[in-house]
Amino acid sequence: MTLDLFGELPPQMTIEHLMDGALVLRQFALADSEALVAEIDQVAAVSPFRNMTTPGGHAMSAAMSCCGNLGWVTDASGYRYQSEDPESGRPWPAMPSIFQKLACRAAQTAGYQGFEPDACLINRYQPGARMGLHQDKNEQDVTQPIVSVSLGLPIVFQFGGLVRNERPMRVPLAHGDVVVWGGASRLRYHGVLTLKAGDHPVTGACRYNLTFRRAR
Numbered sequence: 001m002t003l004d005l006f007g008e009l010p011p012q013m014t015i016e017h018l019m020d021g022a023l024v025l026r027q028f029a030l031a032d033s034e035a036l037v038a039e040i041d042q043v044a045a046v047s048p049f050r051n052m053t054t055p056g057g058h059a060m061s062a063a064m065s066c067c068g069n070l071g072w073v074t075d076a077s078g079y080r081y082q083s084e085d086p087e088s089g090r091p092w093p094a095m096p097s098i099f100q101k102l103a104c105r106a107a108q109t110a111g112y113q114g115f116e117p118d119a120c121l122i123n124r125y126q127p128g129a130r131m132g133l134h135q136d137k138n139e140q141d142v143t144q145p146i147v148s149v150s151l152g153l154p155i156v157f158q159f160g161g162l163v164r165n166e167r168p169m170r171v172p173l174a175h176g177d178v179v180v181w182g183g184a185s186r187l188r189y190h191g192v193l194t195l196k197a198g199d200h201p202v203t204g205a206c207r208y209n210l211t212f213r214r215a216r
Protein backbone atom coordinates (compact mmCIF):
# COMPACT_ATOMS: atom_id res chain seq x y z
CA MET A 1 0.00 0.00 0.00
CA THR A 2 1.38 3.44 -0.85
CA LEU A 3 0.25 6.34 1.29
CA ASP A 4 1.09 10.01 1.27
CA LEU A 5 0.03 10.72 4.82
CA PHE A 6 2.09 13.85 5.18
CA GLY A 7 1.10 16.44 2.62
CA GLU A 8 4.35 18.36 3.06
CA LEU A 9 6.53 15.63 1.57
CA PRO A 10 8.13 16.44 -1.80
CA PRO A 11 6.42 14.55 -4.64
CA GLN A 12 9.14 11.93 -5.17
CA MET A 13 8.87 10.76 -1.55
CA THR A 14 6.18 8.27 -0.77
CA ILE A 15 5.35 6.40 2.39
CA GLU A 16 4.71 2.70 2.26
CA HIS A 17 3.11 0.92 5.17
CA LEU A 18 4.73 -2.48 5.91
CA MET A 19 3.09 -3.57 9.14
CA ASP A 20 1.76 -2.05 12.33
CA GLY A 21 4.37 0.61 13.30
CA ALA A 22 6.66 -0.11 10.33
CA LEU A 23 7.01 2.13 7.27
CA VAL A 24 9.28 2.66 4.29
CA LEU A 25 9.96 6.31 3.46
CA ARG A 26 10.92 6.04 -0.18
CA GLN A 27 13.80 8.33 -1.23
CA PHE A 28 13.64 10.18 2.06
CA ALA A 29 17.46 10.41 2.28
CA LEU A 30 18.09 11.00 -1.42
CA ALA A 31 18.82 14.72 -1.23
CA ASP A 32 21.37 14.16 1.56
CA SER A 33 22.92 11.02 0.14
CA GLU A 34 26.22 12.40 -1.12
CA ALA A 35 26.81 14.28 2.14
CA LEU A 36 25.96 11.13 4.12
CA VAL A 37 28.50 9.07 2.16
CA ALA A 38 31.16 11.76 2.68
CA GLU A 39 30.50 11.54 6.44
CA ILE A 40 30.71 7.74 6.32
CA ASP A 41 34.20 8.12 4.83
CA GLN A 42 35.15 10.47 7.69
CA VAL A 43 33.90 8.03 10.32
CA ALA A 44 35.70 5.14 8.64
CA ALA A 45 38.97 7.10 8.57
CA VAL A 46 38.86 7.00 12.40
CA SER A 47 37.04 3.70 13.03
CA PRO A 48 37.68 1.58 9.93
CA PHE A 49 35.20 -0.99 8.65
CA ARG A 50 35.85 -4.46 10.01
CA ASN A 51 34.16 -7.86 9.79
CA MET A 52 33.21 -8.62 13.37
CA THR A 53 32.82 -12.16 14.69
CA THR A 54 29.63 -13.56 16.18
CA PRO A 55 29.73 -15.19 19.62
CA GLY A 56 29.54 -18.51 17.73
CA GLY A 57 32.81 -17.68 15.94
CA HIS A 58 31.46 -16.75 12.47
CA ALA A 59 32.80 -13.66 10.67
CA MET A 60 29.93 -11.39 9.61
CA SER A 61 29.83 -10.84 5.85
CA ALA A 62 28.86 -7.16 6.24
CA ALA A 63 31.73 -4.96 7.41
CA MET A 64 30.81 -2.54 10.22
CA SER A 65 31.79 0.71 11.83
CA CYS A 66 29.92 2.90 14.31
CA CYS A 67 29.54 6.48 15.40
CA GLY A 68 27.76 8.16 18.28
CA ASN A 69 28.12 7.78 22.05
CA LEU A 70 27.75 4.03 21.73
CA GLY A 71 28.68 1.47 19.12
CA TRP A 72 27.34 -2.03 18.62
CA VAL A 73 29.93 -4.78 18.79
CA THR A 74 30.02 -8.55 18.62
CA ASP A 75 32.83 -10.92 19.57
CA ALA A 76 33.36 -14.14 21.52
CA SER A 77 31.89 -12.49 24.63
CA GLY A 78 28.58 -11.62 23.00
CA TYR A 79 26.59 -8.77 21.45
CA ARG A 80 26.63 -5.42 23.22
CA TYR A 81 26.93 -1.64 23.01
CA GLN A 82 30.08 0.04 24.23
CA SER A 83 31.46 3.55 24.15
CA GLU A 84 34.90 2.62 22.78
CA ASP A 85 35.92 1.14 19.48
CA PRO A 86 37.46 -2.20 20.56
CA GLU A 87 40.10 -1.92 17.80
CA SER A 88 41.53 1.38 19.06
CA GLY A 89 40.29 1.55 22.65
CA ARG A 90 39.17 5.11 21.85
CA PRO A 91 35.64 6.58 21.77
CA TRP A 92 33.69 6.05 18.56
CA PRO A 93 33.60 9.10 16.27
CA ALA A 94 30.84 11.57 17.15
CA MET A 95 27.59 11.18 15.26
CA PRO A 96 27.63 13.73 12.40
CA SER A 97 24.83 16.26 12.82
CA ILE A 98 23.44 15.44 9.36
CA PHE A 99 22.99 11.82 10.56
CA GLN A 100 21.25 12.90 13.75
CA LYS A 101 18.93 15.31 11.95
CA LEU A 102 17.99 12.82 9.25
CA ALA A 103 17.23 10.07 11.79
CA CYS A 104 15.12 12.43 13.87
CA ARG A 105 13.17 13.71 10.86
CA ALA A 106 12.57 10.20 9.53
CA ALA A 107 11.32 8.97 12.90
CA GLN A 108 9.03 11.96 13.22
CA THR A 109 7.66 11.49 9.69
CA ALA A 110 6.91 7.88 10.62
CA GLY A 111 5.03 9.03 13.72
CA TYR A 112 7.76 8.62 16.37
CA GLN A 113 8.32 11.99 18.05
CA GLY A 114 11.45 12.90 20.02
CA PHE A 115 13.76 10.15 18.72
CA GLU A 116 17.33 10.94 19.78
CA PRO A 117 19.66 8.17 18.66
CA ASP A 118 22.85 7.61 20.67
CA ALA A 119 24.21 4.90 18.35
CA CYS A 120 24.60 4.59 14.60
CA LEU A 121 25.79 1.27 13.23
CA ILE A 122 27.16 1.58 9.71
CA ASN A 123 27.00 -1.61 7.66
CA ARG A 124 28.97 -1.89 4.43
CA TYR A 125 27.89 -4.65 2.07
CA GLN A 126 30.04 -5.79 -0.81
CA PRO A 127 28.66 -8.25 -3.38
CA GLY A 128 27.99 -11.58 -1.65
CA ALA A 129 27.39 -9.98 1.78
CA ARG A 130 24.07 -10.45 3.57
CA MET A 131 22.52 -10.20 7.00
CA GLY A 132 20.48 -13.07 8.37
CA LEU A 133 17.17 -12.64 10.18
CA HIS A 134 17.66 -11.25 13.66
CA GLN A 135 15.95 -9.00 16.22
CA ASP A 136 17.46 -5.71 17.44
CA LYS A 137 17.16 -6.34 21.16
CA ASN A 138 20.36 -5.10 22.77
CA GLU A 139 18.77 -1.67 23.33
CA GLN A 140 17.43 -0.81 26.80
CA ASP A 141 14.24 0.93 25.73
CA VAL A 142 12.37 -0.86 22.98
CA THR A 143 9.69 1.82 22.90
CA GLN A 144 12.23 3.73 20.77
CA PRO A 145 12.11 2.95 17.04
CA ILE A 146 14.85 1.82 14.67
CA VAL A 147 15.65 4.07 11.69
CA SER A 148 17.49 2.33 8.86
CA VAL A 149 18.87 4.22 5.83
CA SER A 150 19.89 2.57 2.54
CA LEU A 151 22.61 4.06 0.37
CA GLY A 152 24.02 2.72 -2.88
CA LEU A 153 23.30 -0.61 -4.51
CA PRO A 154 19.78 -2.01 -4.16
CA ILE A 155 19.04 -4.96 -1.89
CA VAL A 156 16.05 -6.97 -0.68
CA PHE A 157 15.09 -6.30 2.95
CA GLN A 158 13.33 -9.08 4.81
CA PHE A 159 10.79 -8.13 7.43
CA GLY A 160 9.39 -11.00 9.41
CA GLY A 161 7.48 -11.85 12.53
CA LEU A 162 8.12 -11.80 16.24
CA VAL A 163 9.35 -15.38 15.97
CA ARG A 164 12.16 -16.41 13.65
CA ASN A 165 10.26 -19.03 11.70
CA GLU A 166 7.50 -16.70 10.46
CA ARG A 167 7.92 -16.18 6.72
CA PRO A 168 9.32 -12.67 6.15
CA MET A 169 7.97 -10.21 3.59
CA ARG A 170 10.48 -9.10 0.97
CA VAL A 171 10.89 -5.38 0.47
CA PRO A 172 13.20 -4.10 -2.30
CA LEU A 173 15.22 -1.13 -1.03
CA ALA A 174 16.98 1.47 -3.18
CA HIS A 175 19.36 4.37 -2.65
CA GLY A 176 17.82 6.92 -0.29
CA ASP A 177 15.07 4.70 1.11
CA VAL A 178 14.55 4.75 4.87
CA VAL A 179 12.79 2.05 6.87
CA VAL A 180 11.43 2.92 10.31
CA TRP A 181 10.00 0.34 12.66
CA GLY A 182 8.79 0.57 16.22
CA GLY A 183 5.70 0.01 18.36
CA ALA A 184 4.20 -3.41 17.76
CA SER A 185 6.85 -4.10 15.09
CA ARG A 186 9.92 -3.07 17.09
CA LEU A 187 11.08 -6.63 17.78
CA ARG A 188 10.27 -8.13 14.41
CA TYR A 189 12.96 -10.30 12.83
CA HIS A 190 14.61 -8.62 9.87
CA GLY A 191 17.66 -8.90 7.63
CA VAL A 192 18.79 -8.49 4.03
CA LEU A 193 19.35 -10.98 1.20
CA THR A 194 22.72 -11.30 -0.50
CA LEU A 195 23.91 -8.14 -2.27
CA LYS A 196 24.27 -8.54 -6.02
CA ALA A 197 27.20 -6.99 -7.89
CA GLY A 198 26.67 -3.57 -9.43
CA ASP A 199 28.03 -0.08 -9.69
CA HIS A 200 26.30 2.87 -8.07
CA PRO A 201 27.17 6.49 -8.95
CA VAL A 202 27.35 7.52 -5.28
CA THR A 203 28.79 4.43 -3.54
CA GLY A 204 30.48 2.45 -6.31
CA ALA A 205 30.40 -1.32 -5.86
CA CYS A 206 28.80 -1.39 -2.42
CA ARG A 207 25.77 -0.62 -0.32
CA TYR A 208 25.83 1.19 3.01
CA ASN A 209 23.19 0.97 5.67
CA LEU A 210 22.96 3.38 8.57
CA THR A 211 21.01 1.95 11.49
CA PHE A 212 20.09 4.46 14.16
CA ARG A 213 19.18 3.23 17.60
CA ARG A 214 18.57 4.59 21.08
CA ALA A 215 20.74 2.10 22.95
CA ARG A 216 20.59 3.52 26.49
Ligand SMILES: O=C(O)CCC(=O)C(=O)O
Nearest residue numbers: 123131190191192209211
Ligand atom coordinates in the same frame (compact mmCIF):
# COMPACT_ATOMS: atom_id res chain seq x y z
O1 LIG B 1 21.25 -3.48 5.99
C1 LIG B 1 20.09 -3.40 6.34
O2 LIG B 1 19.21 -2.84 5.67
C2 LIG B 1 19.65 -4.06 7.63
C3 LIG B 1 20.67 -3.91 8.73
C4 LIG B 1 20.23 -4.54 10.00
O3 LIG B 1 19.30 -5.29 10.03
C5 LIG B 1 20.92 -4.24 11.26
O4 LIG B 1 21.96 -3.59 11.26
O5 LIG B 1 20.40 -4.69 12.31
